[in-house]
Amino acid sequence: MTFDPFVLPFSIGLLYLMVVVAERFRHWFVGLPPKVKRTIGKRVISSHTLAAIWEIIREGLFHRNLWRRNPLLGYMHMSFALGWFLLIVLGNIESRFYSQLHVNPPYYPIFLKFFVHDSHVLPFELSTIPGFFRFTMDFLLLYVLSGLMLAWIKRTRSRWFGMISTTRHNAADRVALTALWLIFPLRLLAESFTAGCFGGGGFLTNTLGAALASFLPEEHLYYPLWWAYSFALGVFFMLLPYSRYMHILAEMGCIMLKHWGGSEVLTTQSYYECSMQACSRCGVCLDQCQVALAGNPGVSPVSFIRELRAGRIPKEIAEGCLMCRRCQDVCPVGIGLINLRQWAREQLNGRIPVVAAPRYSPVEMKAIPDVVWFAGCMSHLSPGLIRSVQLLFKQAGVKYYWLDADGSICCGRPAQLTGRTAEAEALIEVNRQAILDSGAKLLVTNCPICYRVFCDHYDLPIEVMHHSSYFLRLIDQGQLQVSRGLKAFNLHIPCELDRTSVDADRMKLLASQLVENSEVISQSEWCCGGSLGRLSGQDEVTRKISTDAAFNTAQSNLPVVTGCPLCKKTLQRYTKVPVSDIAEQIYLLSAAEKVN
Amino acid sequence: MKSFGFQKIVDRQIDLDKADLSLVQALARELTGWQRCIGCGSCSATCTAAGMGSFNPRKVQMLVRMGQWDQVAQEAVHCQLCGKCRLVCPRDVDTRQLMLEFKKLQTISRP
Structure with a gap:
């Protein structure tokens, strides 16, 4: 019978882990809205599952996003994930050669080297199947240990990994981290000492065992080491659901939910809970968070998620964020950090039933216009x-209707950012009706803040465009003639336009059409700091954010061109170089073209 | 009487001895920028909601200072939180944050 009492800590830990994790996944699934559950039911047997599995392999094992960020960081994470995964899979296959049973107990492959001492296999023998496995298992162990060494170096030399700052851990994380860091060295020692006593082992364990046998009493030490190895595994498994290592399992859950549930699942309570567990606390977001850079690292997403996991929503952390999306753009796990912050704000500020009915008096129209134009509060x-x-508009001969010529009600986005969704909905409904009443087939806005909410929450049957995209279209269609008269400048991409979107690409393209040589444009993706997303926080931090942003945007003292009236006003305060909107530049250039 | 251009003025006296200002003090401690407000009215001049009705952010914050909670509750709901007031404030007060906190006063028990 292949059993020894030392397998108990491991087995108990594994059993506990499986029960707790199964309960959590069940809880998340039950909490989904019925509509999403039906979608999931339809998609389980479809190409969505294959896509999800591919993403799990790509991100969960190979960590492609981290490789792109920094190869050393990618290697470190991949060595743990892929190395350990292959150790488990190959260990299972290897144990089949030595076991006559159809089903092995789970501990058998893990502690195989304790139960089986196959000294017939030579350490460097690769031609036979057991020899190949013996070699590969040792190689994988070495691979994981190399990642472990890098993780250890990273605690003090995070800059080598492309990170300025690294994360701080709580008690459960620290104990789990210690257990994890002990698992692989203990495995190496336990296997080496066993090989030293009984023979067997691969190129690493055999050599090390033989070397250590010359001066260590291995026959007394190998058994306590197996106990220690099993104990480290047991502690790690017990703590996994309460530490950051839950991300290993939650990330898979998130990817599956995302592929099966579609876009609707992204704003459900279950997905929020699952995605906050999926954060691996890698700390990549820390260097992107402008609030953290300005001296308040507590607001960064990684700290925010730590609080959420503990069941707390601290006001200053939930409300101090700029909602600039810079963290979301780099998150290797792809967590919807903005949605998560939004959800927290709804919990804090949204529970107020009183809703003011907005008053609105649309202007009478003579004919149906081509374009309905919403300038937005800030543009005024x-x-x-x-x-x-x-x-x-006049030059291009566009028939437009200016919806908010006499001032208007707000688009609803600012109220939404504070978490007061019900108030935002009331504003959205009134505006939506006014837009539809105009009869135009195209809505143009000057303000990316308005643009964001028009696109994401208005559910309009007509096309919505930011003015940069619209003027680009007019230029392409020949309705506007613009000379390439601009000198070198800094192009500032507003956060709410979404840096990763096609709108941002169009704005860059438009900018490149205004200068003779597009290489003279330097781009800035810094949030101006005036963001309506930051609801509260120290004034000096806010000022520092804007100062940093202005400094990094107005490079080489060249003028700044942006696409957002709020960014324009905010940056103007903090820099001496001229800041203008891209529409103003187009007008100047088109007027010059006309004179010529 | 109205046709002559006269009308009765409603009595607007406030007895500050009777108003409970403890909540105001608590708010002022939290909203540090509020102390810088000089009541210039730039916020009211640019306010989006003011253009649509009688809403007046400067008046609201004065009402809070004087502990007139009932009126605050009626007025603050009209704010649309657009943030124009914050952008124009010459004293760099986060007026939008003030208004959000005033809105939230509706849900807590008032004196």
């Missing part, structure tokens, strides 16, 4: 922008 504070857009 930038008369130069309004004037430029009006004149450009």
Whole structure:
């Protein structure tokens, strides 16, 4: 009978882990809305499953996103994930050669070297199947240990891994981390000492065992080491659901939910809970978070998620964020950090039933216009922008209807960012009706904040465009003639336009059409700091964020061109170089073209 | 009487001895920028909601200072949180944050 009492800590830990994790996944699944459950039911047997498995292999094992960020960081994470995964899979296959049973107890492959001492196999023999496995298993162990060494170095030399700052851990994380870091060295020692006593082992364990046997009493030490190895595994498994290592399992759950549930699942309570567990606390977001860089690292997503996991939603952390999306753009796990923050704000500020009915008096129209134009609140504070857009419409011969000519109600996005969804909905409904009443087939807005909510929450049957995309279209269609008269400048991409979207690409393309040589444009993706997403926080931090942003945007003292009236106003305060909207520049260039 | 351009003015006296200002003090401790407010009215001049009705952010914060909770509750709901007031504030007060906190006063038990 292949049993020894030392397998108990491992077996108990594994059993506990399986029960707890199964209960969590069940809880998440039960909590899904019925509609999403039906979608999942339809998609289980489809190509979505294959896509999900591919993503799990790509991100969960190979960590492609981390490789792209920094090869050393990618190697470190991959060595743990892929190395350990292959150790488990190959260990299972290897144990089949030595076992006559159809089903092995789970501990058997893990502690195979204790139960089986196959000294017939030579350490470097690769031609036979057991020899091949023996070699590969030792090689994989070495591979994991190399990653472990890098993880150890990373605690003090995070800059080598492309990170300025690294994360701090809580008690459960620390104990689990210690257990994890002990598992592989203990395995190496236990296998080496056993090989030293009884023979067997691969190129690593055999050699090390023989070398250590010359001065260590291995026959007394090998058995306590197997106990220690099993104990480390047991502790790690017990703590896994309560530490950051839950991400190993939750990330798979997240990817599956994302592929099966579609876009609807992304705003469900279950997905939020699953995705906050999927954070591996790698700390990549820390260097992107402008609030953290300005001296308040507590607001960064990784700290925010730590609080959420502990069941807390601290006001200053939930509300201090700029909602600039820079963290979401780099998160290797692809967690919807903005949605998560939004959800936290709804918990804090959204539970208020009183909703003011907005009042609105749309202007009478003579004919159905081509374009309905919504300038937005912030544009009204930038008369130069309004004037430029009006004149450009006139030049291009566009029949437009200015929806908020006499001022208007807000688009709803700012209220949404505070978590007051019900209030936002009331504003959205009134605006939506006014937009539909205009009869136009295209909505153009100057403000990326309005643009975001028009796209994501208005559910409009007509096309929505930011003015940069619209003017690009007018230029392409020949309705606007623009000379390439701009000198070198800094192009600032507003956060709410979404840096990764096609809108941002169009804005870059438009900018490149305004200069003779597109290489003279340097791009800035810093949030101006005036973001309506930051609801509270220290004034000095806010000022530091804007100062940093202005410094990094206005490089080489060249003028700044942006696409957002709020960014324009905020950056103007913090830099001496001229800041203008892209529409104002187009107007100046088109007027020059006309004179020529 | 109205046709002559006269009308009765409603009595607007407030007895500050009777108003409970403990909540105001607690709010002022949290909203540090509020102390810088000089009541210039730039916020009211640019307010999006003011253009649509009688809402007046400067008046609301004065009402809070004077502990007039019932009126605050009626007024603060009209704010649309658009943030224009914050952008124009010459004293760099986060007026939008003030208004959000005033809105939330509706749900806590008022004196």
